[in-house]
Structure formats: C-alpha cells, structure tokens
Amino acid sequence: MQRLQEKFQMVQQKYIAGDWEDCLGHTGKFIEATLRCLRYHTTGEINDTVDVEKEINRLANLPRDSFDASIRVYIPRVCRALYDLRSNWGGGHDSLEVSPVSMDAQFAFVGVQWIMLELLRRFSEIEPRLIQTLIDAFEPPPFIIQRIEDDLVFLDCSWTVREAIIIIASYRYPGRVQRDEFVRFVTWKSAKSILNELPKLVQHGYLHKNSEGYLATKKSLTSNREILYKRLKMVC
Numbered sequence: 001m002q003r004l005q006e007k008f009q010m011v012q013q014k015y016i017a018g019d020w021e022d023c024l025g026h027t028g029k030f031i032e033a034t035l036r037c038l039r040y041h042t043t044g045e046i047n048d049t050v051d052v053e054k055e056i057n058r059l060a061n062l063p064r065d066s067f068d069a070s071i072r073v074y075i076p077r078v079c080r081a082l083y084d085l086r087s088n089w090g091g092g093h094d095s096l097e098v099s100p101v102s103m104d105a106q107f108a109f110v111g112v113q114w115i116m117l118e119l120l121r122r123f124s125e126i127e128p129r130l131i132q133t134l135i136d137a138f139e140p141p142p143f144i145i146q147r148i149e150d151d152l153v154f155l156d157c158s159w160t161v162r163e164a165i166i167i168i169a170s171y172r173y174p175g176r177v178q179r180d181e182f183v184r185f186v187t188w189k190s191a192k193s194i195l196n197e198l199p200k201l202v203q204h205g206y207l208h209k210n211s212e213g214y215l216a217t218k219k220s221l222t223s224n225r226e227i228l229y230k231r232l233k234m235v236c
Helices: 002-016 020-043 052-060 069-088 101-123 128-136 161-172 179-185 191-203 218-235
Strands: 145-148 151-154 207-210 213-216
Touching (some): 002 101, 020 052, 020 101, 069 101, 151 179, 161 179, 161 191, 179 191
C-alpha cells in the first residue's frame, strides 16, 4: 500500500507541474501497484511484478459471488483504459500536428484519483465522513507550472526564490541551467534576489556549478518533490 501511495503522489506532482509525459509514465506504475494490491486482496499473494493484462483478465473471471463488482470489474476496467493510454502514448495516437498529451494527462490524473478514492472507500479504516468529503471534493487541481518547449512558465507566482530555482533546476536535470535563465523564468522576483540565492544553494548542496551552468543535485531533486507535494496539498 505504501508503494501505491508513493506512485499516486508522483502522478499528482507531475500533473500539477504540467509535466505531462512523466505524469503518464507514473500512471502506468500506479496501475501496476493497484493491481498488485488487488491480487493480494483476492489471493493473499504478494508479488513484486505483475502482468497487467493477465491480472485484469483474472479479476474479471472471478466468480460473481466471490468479490464485489468494484474489485472484479470497475477498478480493473479503469486500470486497463489508463494503462493502454500510457503504453500507447507517442505511437497510439494519430499523426496530427495537435498534441493530445495534456488532455491524456488530465484523463490519467482523474482516473488515478478515482481509483485511489474507490480503494479508500472499499478498504480504508478512515472515518466514512472524511472519505465522503474527499469524494465530494473530487476534481483535478489547477496547473501551477506549465512547460513550453524549453521554458517554464509559473502560473502561480507565490513561490519563494529558492523554491522556484529548485523547480527549474530539477526540470532541466540532467541538463544544466544558465544563470540568465533563472532570471528569465522567475519573473515576479528581482534579478538581484535570484542571483543572491544561487551561491547559497550551491553552498548548501542543492546545486552544482561549473562553466556550463547550474546542475540540480540529488538533494535538490528530493526537495523539488517535497515542494510540489506540499503545494499540491494546499490546492487539493
């Protein structure tokens, strides 16, 4: 269940950050984790891997009186739709110039959230009133960052300078970011405040600097996930 929660958080983080491709990638991992949970619930078996198609078919063929339709049919069918979308993305769509990736990611996010809420409804020991509140509030969170080609556009300008720099460096990883790019992307802060913060982040191990620019370290990548998840909880 912990792995399921981790994958759910990654889908949320990537969606709210407008990182559509990674959102779809983590959706596939969430589906695999979901099906492992359902296999454990229905058989008692714990598996590190799962064949998605075989597991969905196995659940569909369970006797009707063994488990309810949500376990046998509804959750597996949503899993199949999301997994097929994730697996075929980039090759499954037509070759039109208009990219469907943003709407694919939104469909994936809504489907993943529906699965998580249904699992909570079925198996959680959380007070039913609280689960009902989550269900009633069910909707995609607003985008707060949008990636346009090589640029990052912050739709929410309440980030601190440090948060914004870490987000930018993490998105460019494993590439480096030039000093002037930080100034260009963080439009709501002064250039002076940005340039003052960069050496502090290098000193504290968040960034590595050389003649080619600034590179996010593992510490920065971890901090980026924490920053986005914290903001996600604020808007959800």
